[in-house]
Amino acid sequence: MRIFDLARAARIAIGAVVAGAAIAAAAIAHAQAPATQPIRMQTLSVYDILYVLTGGGGNTLALMRDDGVVLIDTKNPGSGKALQENIESVSDKPVTTIVNTNAHANRTGGNAEFPKAVQIIAQEHTKANMQKMDAFKGPNARFLPNKTVADRMTLFDGPDRMELYYFGRGHTDGDLIVVFPEKRVAYFGDLFPAKAAPVIDVANGGSAVELPKTLARAIAEIKGIARVVTGHDTTIAVMANGASGSAIFANPRPMAWKDLEEYADFNRDFLAAVQEAMKAGKPAADARPHCSCRSATRRTTCRTPARTSRRSTPS
Numbered sequence: 001m002r003i004f005d006l007a008r009a010a011r012i013a014i015g016a017v018v019a020g021a022a023i024a025a026a027a028i029a030h031a032q033a034p035a036t037q038p039i040r041m042q043t044l045s046v047y048d049i050l051y052v053l054t055g056g057g058g059n060t061l062a063l064m065r066d067d068g069v070v071l072i073d074t075k076n077p078g079s080g081k082a083l084q085e086n087i088e089s090v091s092d093k094p095v096t097t098i099v100n101t102n103a104h105a106n107r108t109g110g111n112a113e114f115p116k117a118v119q120i121i122a123q124e125h126t127k128a129n130m131q132k133m134d135a136f137k138g139p140n141a142r143f144l145p146n147k148t149v150a151d152r153m154t155l156f157d158g159p160d161r162m163e164l165y166y167f168g169r170g171h172t173d174g175d176l177i178v179v180f181p182e183k184r185v186a187y188f189g190d191l192f193p194a195k196a197a198p199v200i201d202v203a204n205g206g207s208a209v210e211l212p213k214t215l216a217r218a219i220a221e222i223k224g225i226a227r228v229v230t231g232h233d234t235t236i237a238v239m240a241n242g243a244s245g246s247a248i249f250a251n252p253r254p255m256a257w258k259d260l261e262e263y264a265d266f267n268r269d270f271l272a273a274v275q276e277a278m279k280a281g282k283p284a285a286d287a288r289p290h291c292s293c294r295s296a297t298r299r300t301t302c303r304t305p306a307r308t309s310r311r312s313t314p315s
């Protein structure tokens with residue numbers, strides 16, 4: 001993905017306010033997360049079939065169904081083996097369905113390492129973005145999505161039901177949100193990477209101006225969710241015994257819906273601060289948000305100079 005520096009961002013017209021430097025640090029972290037990071041898995045479901053796998057460039061969800069495993073995001077290239085080893089600790093089924101929440105290598109890099117996947121699903125713009133990537137050229141074109149979502153798609157019934165939503169541009173122009181209504185869990189991928197400055201990939205249709213509206217639509221339309229899994233935050237990995245080194249961690253503690261609401265408020269305020277700064281002829285860096293880790297809770301809080309985002313204590 002393209003990383004925007006401050007000087008470039010400051011030159012960009014108001015319609016493309018991307019707060020360049022403010023997002024650059026986050027963008028670099030996003031793009032350069034090492035593939036060698038260990039991949040760790042923990043259950044998200046009381047029935048022990050929905051897991052989150054951290055590491056490998058970004059979070060991944062795995063739903064262990066009787067007829068095959070559903071993998072949501074396949075991490076950086078080369079992560080397939082470690083993902084497979086984690087999955088095999090709880091399922092003897094192959095990965096049969098992949099959902100890519102955006103086109104980036106940290107979401108799609110492992111697709112080619114799951115040749116038994118019969119369906120690969122993504123938002124239609126994400127498929128178009130993936131078609132431009134070298135990783136999906138030639139024989140690897142078979143690892144491109146073979147099923148696309150315009151606005152919404154439902155998969156499976158009963159406790160496994162998944163709703164895939166597209167609410168508009170944000171991180172890219174094809175970010176999917178994955179909701180498990182029966183489990184009251186939603187996965188926001190890189191639309192909510194962590195409590196940190198947003199990462200916007202303008203080259204793939206992302207928009208800092210549209211992101212707050214997209215998050216607001218998601219908050220208005222998705223109902224009944226208790227737990228939110230982000231694209232990158234790893235404070236989810238609360239270990240019963242941190243020294244055990246066990247691959248499966250107990251006591252998962254993803255973020256709550258109110259954390260998402262706080263992040264949406266922060267993005268709205270952040271955009272307003274950038275727009276105000278640019279209108280006043282100040283460099284966009286003056287609106288740079290300040291993010292700090294609160295050590296007591298290991299949660300990050302972000303503030304814009306203009307307004308302070310509502311703080312919430314994790315439950």
Ligand SMILES: [Zn+2]
Binds near residue numbers: 102104107171190
């Ligand atoms: Zn991304």
